[in-house]
Amino acid sequence: QLVESGGGVVQPGRSLRLSCAASGFTFNNYAMHWVRQAPGKGLEWVAVISYDGSNKHYADSVKGRFTISRDNSKNTLYLQMNSLRAEDTAVYYCARSPDGGNVGLGRYYYMDVWGKGTTVTVSS
Amino acid sequence: DIVMTQSPDSLAVSLGEGATINCKSSQSVLNTSNNKNYLAWYQQKPGQPPKLLIYWASTRESGVPDRFSGSGSGTDFTLTISSLQAEDVAVYYCQQYYTTPQTFGQGTKVEIK
Numbered sequence: 001q002l003v004e005s006g007g008g009v010v011q012p013g014r015s016l017r018l019s020c021a022a023s024g025f026t027f028n029n030y031a032m033h034w035v036r037q038a039p040g041k042g043l044e045w046v047a048v049i050s051y052d053g054s055n056k057h058y059a060d061s062v063k064g065r066f067t068i069s070r071d072n073s074k075n076t077l078y079l080q081m082n083s084l085r086a087e088d089t090a091v092y093y094c095a096r097s098p099d100g101g102n103v104g105l106g107r108y109y110y111m112d113v114w115g116k117g118t119t120v121t122v123s124s
Numbered sequence: 125d126i127v128m129t130q131s132p133d134s135l136a137v138s139l140g141e142g143a144t145i146n147c148k149s150s151q152s153v154l155n156t157s158n159n160k161n162y163l164a165w166y167q168q169k170p171g172q173p174p175k176l177l178i179y180w181a182s183t184r185e186s187g188v189p190d191r192f193s194g195s196g197s198g199t200d201f202t203l204t205i206s207s208l209q210a211e212d213v214a215v216y217y218c219q220q221y222y223t224t225p226q227t228f229g230q231g232t233k234v235e236i237k
Contacts, residue, residue, distance in 0.1 A: 033226075035174075043166075043174060043217055045226040057224040060125075093173055110164035110221050112185070114173040 002094050007118030010084055020077040020094030020115055028052070028072035031101035031108050034079050036090035037117075046092070047079065048108045051100030057108070062088075084122045091117040126150050126220050130229035136237040143205040145232045147218035152198045155222065162222035165194055165203045168231075169214045177216075178203065210236065 006018040020032070034046040047058045047068040056068050067080040077094050095111035102108070127150040137143045153162045161181035166174040176185045178194035181201055191206040205212055213236060218229040 042215075042231045043168075043219075043228040045219075045228065048224065048226070059225045098179075106224060108221060108224065108226070109162075110176060110179045110219060111166075111174070112176050112179075114175070116173055 002096065002113060002115035004092060004094050004115045004118035007092065007120045009121045009123060011124050012085060012122055014084055015080070015082045016084060016120060018079040018081065018092055018094075018118060018120070020079075022075045022077065022096075025096070025113075027070075027075040029100055031097035031099065032068075032070060032077045033095045033097060033108070033111055034068060034077075035093045035095055035111065035114075036088075036120075037093070038087070038090045041090075044090075048097070048101070049077070050103050050108075052103075055101065055103040055106060057106060081120070084120075086122050089120060089122050091119050093117045125225055126153065126223060126227050128218055128220055128227050128229040130216075130218060130232045132232060133230070134233040134235065136235045137205075137208045138237045139210065140207050141237075143208050143212075143234055145203040145216050145218075145234075147196075147201040147203070147229050149199045149201075149220055153220045153222035154198050161197055161201070162220055163194075163196070163201050164219045164221065165192075166217045166219065167212075167214045168217065174217065205234070208234070208236070 049068045065083045069078045096113040163181040165178040168174040182194045215231045
């Protein structure tokens with residue numbers, strides 16, 4: 001099970017940190033993704049992190065502003081979002097990848113378990 | 125980036141009839157070293173998160189009804205619902221995981237005629 005939290009209403013230019021608490025599986029065996037969905041729009045992949053946190057990849061739209069991280073001792077995934085923009089308004093989902101990721105190749109798989117999402121609204 | 129294009133954007137199908145959704149990638153997602161297509165399909169019902177249906181282009185996720193099937197290779201893929209049920213009303217997305225950034229199609233909305 002994955003449960004996201006930390007969403008809310010924030011002004012443009014401010015920061016927010018999302019969390020995703022994992023349970024029911026061995027968290028440190030799996031790579032993890034963040035995926036977002038703007039209101040009425042499709043799915044947009046945001047970022048992925050390897051099972052051990054050593055390898056991370058980002059969508060160009062968030063690179064340099066968002067940071068994905070994990071604390072395997074707490075079974076928790078994070079997304080630190082800085083310099084937020086109106087276009088970052090979305091439901092943010094965390095999702096599990098079915099393995100730890102190929103760190104050497106930077107290759108990650110699909111998403112087999114999804115959280116229910118947390119809503120981020122960027123507005124003045 | 126690999127662009128994923130689905131067609132149609134929406135379709136209306138009678139209960140019990142078949143539905144076909146197409147997905148085309150801007151470059152091949154076939155890994156010739158293992159002969160696997162890095163293509164997944166998801167179903168999203170209103171107010172719910174996406175649900176994995178198919179991975180490796182044609183492998184059905186555990187618990188997914190066998191009326192859902194995936195096919196295709198390289199750049200052209202298809203999701204088929206053999207006999208539409210009321211609970212299949214949803215938006216369906218294809219996704220490539222061949223490379224990062226991973227990308228999704230724009231979605232296809234399936235409704236009952």
